[in-house]
Amino acid sequence: MGKRFIRVTAFGCLVATVLGLLYAAHVRVLGEDPWMWGLADYLGFWWGLGLLSGVCAWLVQRFPIRPERRRNALYHLAAAAVSSPLQTSFCYLVIQVVARVSGNPPPPHWMGAKGLGAFVLAAYPRGIVYYLLMVAIIHALTYYHQYQERAVAASQLEA
DSSP states (O other), X not given: OHHHHHHHHHHXXXXXXXXXXXXXXXXXXXTSSXXXXXXXXXXXXXXXXXXXXXXXXXXHHHSOOOGGGXXXXXXXXXXXXXXXXXXXXXXXXXXHHHHHHHOOOOOXXXXXXXXXXXXXXXXXXXXXXXXXXXXXXXXXXXXXXXXXXXXXXXXXXXX
């Protein structure tokens, strides 16, 4: 795993922070929730994905989805099924920590108000979709990088 794993995870957390802040600002502008809860909810959600981005990149490198390796898609589906409750539990934990530190309970309409199990079940499909989206983005970046390398090699052969 090494340095690439750390770089991808750090970049994933950076992107997650930007997305979390944008989503929290959006919720605040709409006036749906207080700033603190929008920030805790969306930063927790996106940081969970950011922390999983290194693992996702490693799995894509180890099990690329290609025509001759279609069964590797099953590995990614299994990873999505496992990572979704982990990521959702992390989000729930962030919100519970904010609730304890601030002394304010989460808003009653928040889907985690019924407990961890209900929160994980409600957000399970969303976590799977976002994990598979990360797999698709990492594959696209990998294929683009390979295309660039082949173009450079072809131009060097031409010269």
